[in-house]
Amino acid sequence: MDTTTLVFIKPDMAALGLVPELRVRINAMALTINYIGTVQFDLQSLQTFYQWKQLFDPAKLEEYLCSSALPLWLVTGEDACAKLMSIKTHMRTNVGARGLKTLFHSSASVEDFEREYAIIIRCLRR
Numbered sequence: 001m002d003t004t005t006l007v008f009i010k011p012d013m014a015a016l017g018l019v020p021e022l023r024v025r026i027n028a029m030a031l032t033i034n035y036i037g038t039v040q041f042d043l044q045s046l047q048t049f050y051q052w053k054q055l056f057d058p059a060k061l062e063e064y065l066c067s068s069a070l071p072l073w074l075v076t077g078e079d080a081c082a083k084l085m086s087i088k089t090h091m092r093t094n095v096g097a098r099g100l101k102t103l104f105h106s107s108a109s110v111e112d113f114e115r116e117y118a119i120i121i122r123c124l125r126r
Helices: 011-015 019-028 043-050 058-065 080-095 110-125
Strands: 002-009 032-039 070-078 104-106
Touching (some): 011 019
Antiparallel strands (some): 002 070
16 A cells, blocks of 8 residues: 655764665665655654653754754655665664664654654644
8 A cells, every 4th residue: 555654864864975875775665755845843843743751852852853954755655654664774773873863754654644744744834
């Protein structure tokens, strides 16, 4: 079944030059990437997006995810959510990503996509 997942590129992925590799992996799985712009989070919208009860180390979060606009994609195709989760796991393992620096975000399920997309739309309208 075709599904859509939300992807945003985190600063460490861009800094490591891994965005082209992500594109290749997505295309190899017969998924379609639609660039829809950028999103600029603040701490409150980030907390809402990730459903965190509290923010741990807000200064680091703000520096990492709120200091610049993040490229935003919609990726669509057969089992897009599951395929992106597989790509994410593989790439994170290969570069030893952990803690805050986790390369990119992708929705884990169709339900997560729907919730996250609604939040992103509100962020884009600000």
